[in-house]
Amino acid sequence: MWNMPGITYHIADRIATITLNRPEKRNALNGDVVRELREAFAAAAADDTVKVVVLAGNGKAFCAGADLDYLQQLQANNLEANLADSRELMLLMQEIYSMEKVVIARIEGDAIAGGCGLATIADLSYAVPEARFGYTEVKIGFVPALVSVFLVRKIGEGRARDLLLTGRLVTAEKAASFGLINETIPADKIRDYVQQVAFSLCTDAxxxxxxxxxxxxxxxxxxxxxxxxxxxxxxxxxxxxxxxxxxxxxxxxxxxxxxx
Structure with missing residues (x-):
């Protein structure tokens, strides 16, 4: 197991678990966390002992989107700097989506904006019933640009328009009915359930x-x-x-x- 400021990385039974570890910030994303995630996923991709990757969040939220301090910092960037930063997130999403190994999102709290994007690009996503999902970017004058590419493919144009244009939050049950996540699992069972799914992929496929x-x-x-x-x-x-x-x-x- 090794730790970075924003994440932890642990391997057991051929399963690599990457955990967002900023509970005091609701596991919000910034440039450093995105780079750490890219490094962790690259390590899992290159490790022949790893067959499945689980992405999780420590604390009450899975990931609440962009860090507020980070959003303020972006206001001072010029176009070139913002494009470079945006491409880092683009590469992270692309690398997770196209990774040769199966990626499972274990969602034990709200997945908002960029956090909902991470849930979208995982191969399999399981959430507790209490989790909420939404792409709230339009409510702060931003756009869900990168995630829209993946979301339309995953749930279709009509439902994607609903979520992306309204910026509304939906329950885990509604997210499952849309096809955004695979299933809702009770909080006291989700860790064992995801572990079993991951272990089955390791042993049965x-x-x-x-x-x-x-x-x-x-x-x-x-x-x-x-x-x-x-x-x-x-x-x-x-x-x-x-x-x-x-x-x-x-x-x-x-x-x-x-x-x-």
């Missing part, structure tokens, strides 16, 4: 298959139908040659459980 499946989903969203199908056919053929596929099919035929 091939790392290569998880990686390739994530790429297939992205390609299906990004490419026209014909191109997506052609890409899927090629990936299908290539995966058949992968050692994981040979191992898994061999175990299936022998009525054994493969050791992933």
């Amino acid at each position: 091939s790392a290569n298959s998880l990686n390739v499946t994530k790429k297939l989903i992205s390609a299906a969203l990004e490419n026209p139908l014909t191109e997506a199908l052609e890409s899927a056919a090629r990936i299908n053929a290539e995966t058949r040659q992968h050692p994981d596929c040979r191992k898994g099919i061999g175990a299936f035929l022998d009525k054994l459980k493969p050791d992933w």
